[in-house]
Amino acid sequence: MVLAVLVGLTVLAAAWIGIRGALAYGHLRDAQTAAVAARASLADPATAADAIAEISAETAAAHRLTSDPVWRAAEGMAWIGPQLRAVSTVAASLDDVAGSALAPLVDVASSFSVDSLAPVDGRIDLAAFTALEEPAAAGAAGVRDAAAALDGLDRPALLAPLRDAVDEVSDLLDEVQVGAGALARATALIPGMLGADGPRNYLILFQNNAEWRSLGGIPGAVALLSTDDGRMSLAAQESSGDFPTYDTSVLPLGPEVQGIYGERPGRWIQNVTQVPDFPLAAQLAQEMWARGHDGQRVDGVIAMDPVALSYLLEATGPVELPTGDVLTSENAVPLLLNEVYLRYENPSDQDDFFALAAASVFDALSTGGFSPADLVSALARAGDERRLLLWSAHEDDQTLLADTTLAGGLPRTDADVARFGVYLNDGTGSKMTYYAGADTAVAWASCAAGPRGVTGQAELTVTVRNDAPADAATLPDYITGGGSFGIPPGVARTVGYLYLPTGFSLADATMSDGSGFGGGVHDGRRVLTFSVDLAPGESATATVRADTAEPSASVLEVVQTPGVTASAVPAAACGSAAP
Structure with a gap:
């Protein structure tokens, strides 16, 4: 009788x-369908509120169905337990995101309009950002948890279909986490x-891609941007020629950096971006500005290039310059990086033209005559391509920036991606x-995949x-x-700095022209340097092989100096075909 009762209870529990x-599966599938249908309209906060509410209702139902005592008890059983635990974890995680993390944020965001990003009478209303800050931070934390x-799930113990489903949801949460984190940092x-x-006060470095430096190009022109309660103004504009050559580096560079780059980055404003570490470049520029401006220490440094400027012009539309030229998203790059040198022989005239272009685009932005949505897209694109870099002298701000592409740090290797660095200099x-x-x-x-990595x-x-x-x-x-x-004249000398990923050791390196390499170590990364002189039509290839010293x-992936044109390097996964 006891055995019959136990068997009966087991059958009932299994049926239950x-x-x-x-x-629960049906509710999760309905939530997925709603999410896919709503994805295209989530940019509109009002529409997003209804979509999130619908998704939350489905995930809440799935969570309730997979969290009762019988289900919880069965999670402790062999074999079937990990499967049930995975299902309940997915349901709970999605419910936490839709019901607890994103719903409050969407409620607040429903009253936010992207048009509020446009200045009114020269001022951006900061109240909208302030209202979003707390729910954005809570939302990002919820998605992260x-x-x-x-x-934390034991994925190898899961059946293949369930493991695939968990991987799919995990990828989705990773995607949402990126967006939620970006919003939290921005607000x-x-x-x-x-x-x-x-x-x-912020120092803006306009990098000139026609003369390569590791982070983009030489800072050919600089400007001082002042902000106060949402108002922005260009307080000063100068040329790199206005900065002196310093006898020694304005700041200590450290033996590793100095061993690879010498003192050049700390002696010329044109060379601060030679080291592919924007926080260092920014602090060098900050010190150089302070030395030439009665000790004024800026609150941060921003770097951008003409390609990023062309993206901004997609938002503002064509901008007419006092010279009569019309600056557009199509002609900004060739005009600023090449045609100006053919037109003006005197470097000071070239500098004046750059200053006019920068001031005119800034005026177009400060008057609010642009599409805020297009502006956000332009800034995001420039940031993704590392054409827009930002360093803050305020520690809390810099902490928020540290893990973003805006920070412009050395190539970072993590559990998911091993990154090379390819940095080119004229x-x-x-x-x-x-x-x-x-x-x-x-x-x-x-390559071979093992339990601890490749x-x-x-x-x-x-x-x-x-x-x-x-x-x-x-040419001139x-x-x-x-x-x-x-x-x-006509020959171009290129100096390259190749960074191996952290944890990789050099196996072999060759140059197609038979020349060799120099190098050193920078913050745990092996660095190879080369120099080639190329006449028109010539090319040279560096080939580097590196072994994984550990899994x-x-x-x-490759982080590379942004050039005149966008040129993303395809990633390579172990097991995929070589390009």
Whole structure:
């Protein structure tokens, strides 16, 4: 009789769990359908509120069905227990995100309009950002906790269909986590940066991609941006020629940096972006500005290039300059990086043109005559391509920036991705890299996946080209360098710095022209340096092979100097075909 009762209870429990599991599955699928249908309209907070409410109702029902005592008890059983625990964890995580993390944020955001980002009478209303800050931070924390709960599951113990479903939900939460984290950082940063707590000053470095530096190009022009209670103004504009050459570095560079780059980054404003570490570049620029402006220490440093400016012009539309030129998203790059040198022989006239262009675009932005949505897209694109960099002298702000592409830090290797760095610099003293190009590829030469990660050998190839016309020697001296540094006009010298991912060791490195490499170590990363002189039509290739000294992430990526054109390097996963 006892055995019969136990068998009966077991059958009833199995039926109970099976029925509730099937119902929970239906609710989760309905939630997924609602999420897919709503994705396209989630940019509208009012529509998002209704969508999140519908999704939350479905996930709440699934959570209730998979959290009763019978279900919980069954989670302790062998084999079936991990499967049930996975289902209940997915249901609870999604319910926490839809019902607890995002719903309050969407409620507040429903009263927010992206049009409020546009200045009115020269001022941006900061109240909207302040209202979003707390729910945005709570939402980001909720999504982060939900993602962590899924990461804690024993995935190898799951049946393949369930494991695939958990992976799918985990990927979804990772995607939501990126957006939620970005919103939380933005709402925490923007009010203070725009002077909500008092006036601030930011030094803007306009990088010139026609003369490569690791982070983009030389800072050819600078401006001082002042903010106060949402108002912005250009307080000063100067040329890099207004800065002196310092006898020694304005700040200590440390033995590793100095061993690779010498003291050049700390002696010339044009070279502060030579080290591919924007926090260091920004502090060097801050110190140089202070030395030339009665000790004024800016609150932060912003770097952008003409390509990023062209993205902003997609939001503002064409901008007419006092010279009569009309600056557009299509002509900004060739006009600012090449045509201006053909038009004006005198460098001071070139600097004046750059200043006019920057001031005119700023005026268009400050008057509010633009599409705020397009502006946000332009800024996001520039940030993703590392054409927009930001450093803050305020520690709390810099902490929020540290793990973003805006921070412009050294290439970071984590559990998911191993990152190489490919940084190119002009050594001609010219504007010849407007005609230069770089083709970069990365792949696993061999790899094997193990329980702690991937081991094997990665291969990086970097081909540098001089695509200048055959008669490049006849171009103006300001473009060719005029033979400075002993380099014939028309020839382009490129200096490269190749960073291996953290945890990788050098196996082999060759240059197609037979030259060798220098290098060193920078913050735990092996660095290889090379220099090539290329006549028009010539190219040279560096090939580097690196072994995993310890188990690594399975995906390889490259962080590369942004050039005149966007050129993303495809990632390579272990097991995928080489490009």
